[in-house]
Amino acid sequence: MSNDLTRLSLNQETIKQWSLPELTEGCVKAGIDKVGLWRAPVQEYGVERAASLLKDAGISVTSLCRGGFFTALDPAERARALDDNRAAVDEAAALSTDTLVLVSGGLPPGSRDLHGARERIADALAELGPYAAERGVRLAIEPLHPMFASDRCVVSTLGQALDIAERFPAEQVGVVVDTYHIWWDDQAPAQIARAGRGGRIHSFQLADWITPLPAGVLVGRGQLGDGSVDFRAWRRLVEAASFDGPIEVEIFNEGLWARDGAEVLAEVTARYLQHAC
Numbered sequence: 001m002s003n004d005l006t007r008l009s010l011n012q013e014t015i016k017q018w019s020l021p022e023l024t025e026g027c028v029k030a031g032i033d034k035v036g037l038w039r040a041p042v043q044e045y046g047v048e049r050a051a052s053l054l055k056d057a058g059i060s061v062t063s064l065c066r067g068g069f070f071t072a073l074d075p076a077e078r079a080r081a082l083d084d085n086r087a088a089v090d091e092a093a094a095l096s097t098d099t100l101v102l103v104s105g106g107l108p109p110g111s112r113d114l115h116g117a118r119e120r121i122a123d124a125l126a127e128l129g130p131y132a133a134e135r136g137v138r139l140a141i142e143p144l145h146p147m148f149a150s151d152r153c154v155v156s157t158l159g160q161a162l163d164i165a166e167r168f169p170a171e172q173v174g175v176v177v178d179t180y181h182i183w184w185d186d187q188a189p190a191q192i193a194r195a196g197r198g199g200r201i202h203s204f205q206l207a208d209w210i211t212p213l214p215a216g217v218l219v220g221r222g223q224l225g226d227g228s229v230d231f232r233a234w235r236r237l238v239e240a241a242s243f244d245g246p247i248e249v250e251i252f253n254e255g256l257w258a259r260d261g262a263e264v265l266a267e268v269t270a271r272y273l274q275h276a277c
Contacts, residue, residue: 003273004273004277005030005031005032005269005272005273007034007244007245007246007247008032008034008246008247008249008269008272009032009034009035009036009062009063009246009247009248009249010023010027010032010034010035010036010248010249010265010268011035011036011038011063011065011205011248011249011250011251012035012036012037012038012041013038013250013251013252014249014250014251014252014256014264014268015256015257015261015264015265015268016252016257017257017258017261018261019041019045020041020042020045020050020053021053022261023035024053024054024057024059025057026261026262026265027057027059027265028057028058028059030265030266030269032059032265032269033058033059033060034059034060034061034062034246034248035054035059035060035061035062036061036062036063036064036065036205036248036250037050037061037063037064037065037095037097038064038065038066039064039065039066039088039091042064042091042095043091047091047094047095048094050095051094051095051096054095055096060096060097061095061096061097062097062099062203062245062246062248063097063099063100063101063140063203063248064088064091064092064095064097064099064100064101065100065101065103066088066100066101066102066103066142067084067085067088067089067100067101067102067103067128067139068085068102068103068104068105068153069081069084069103069104069105070085070104070105070120070121070123070124070125071104071105071106071107071108071117071120071121071154072105072108072120073108073111078120078124081105081124082124082127082128085100085124085128086128086131088100089128089131089132089135089137090135092135092137093135093136093137097137098136098137098138099137099138099140099202099203100132100137100138100139100140101140101142101176101203102139102140102141102142103142103144103152103153104118104121104141104142104153104154104155105117105121105152105153105154106148106149106150106151106152106153106154107149107150107151107154114149114154117154118154118155118160118164121141121154121155121164122164122167125139125164125167125168125172125173126167126168129168129169129172129173130172132172133169133171133172138171138172138173138174138202139172139173139174140173140174140175140176140202140203141155141161141164141165141173141174141175141176142155142161142175142176142178142181142203143155143156143157143158143160143161143175143176143178143181143182144156144181145180145181145182145184147217148218157182157185157187157188157191158175158177158182158185158187158188158191158192158194158195159187159191159194161175161176162175162191162194162195162198162200165200166198166200170198170199170200173200174195174199174200174201174202175195175200175201175202176202176203176204176205177192177195177201177203177204177205177234177238177243178203178204178205178206178207178250179205179206179207179208179209179229179231179234180205180206180207180208180209180221180229180250183209183228183229183230183234184209189237192237192238192241193237193240193241195241196238196240196241196242196243197241199242201238201241201242201243201245203245203246203248204235204238204243204245204246204247204248205247205248205249205250206224206229206231206234206247206248206249206250206272206276207221207222207224207229207249207250207251207252208221208222208223208224208225208226208227208228208229208231208251209222209227209228209229210222210226210227210228211227211228214254216254218252219252219253219254220252220253221250221251221252221253222251222253223251223253223256223267223268223271224249224251224268224271224272224274224275224276225271225274225275231275231276232275232276232277235247235276247272247276249268249272251268
């Protein structure tokens with residue numbers, strides 16, 4: 001087992017109970033110099049203040065989550081979504097991260113038109129892609145497990161994500177490879193290779209699939225090693241596709257959030273080394 005933490009990035013939501021200063025201090029003590037951030041806690045702390053805090057601690061931001069939710073039918077609602085995504089791009093640039101993760105949006109109320117929803121995502125990216133590129137930020141489409149297709153994300157597979165992303169330059173739009181969402185898909189290895197050939201793997205995230213799922217499935221992501229995902233196999237796939245960037249552990253789990261943050265971080269680090277290295 002390797003002891004190399006140089007590529008490990010800790011997503012802020014994995015230890016949601018910690019404030020941003022606590023997260024920063026904990027990562028410094030653990031020898032972790034990369035974090036993935038979420039907009040709401042960063043906005044609460046202050047974007048510029050957060051950027052200074054992390055920079056002073058020698059910690060880089062590997063991604064900001066989330067933009068997206070592009071699928072509304074109402075023109076005014078779509079315009080508000082574009083404005084919010086421009087703000088998210090600006091926040092990412094202020095935090096010196098080059099990756100804004102997109103959760104694209106589910107079906108509008110009463111709609112059953114998956115194709116139309118996906119086309120509205122592409123329409124939004126046509127506007128946002130150049131804006132983001134001018135600020136050094138890439139838009140990363142994250143496919144979510146199909147159980148989220150109705151309410152959160154009509155993009156359910158890497159193939160669907162790439163079908164949209166490939167309409168745009170790779171420096172504008174790419175994809176997120178998240179083991180939690182794609183581990184079940186036997187087409188995913190070929191799609192990872194496809195993404196690699198196009199230089200479109202913008203983020204690689206780890207979480208395990210555990211069952212039974214909790215009542216609130218959104219917080220059903222498992223600690224590494226507790227479920228069904230072969231992390232070393234997925235790491236080999238993305239590395240074979242020429243991805244050598246950060247490996248971000250992103251776990252939403254109420255059991256982890258109820259525990260001492262330092263204990264959780266020690267466990268995350270140990271599980272990463274045991275299962276993903």
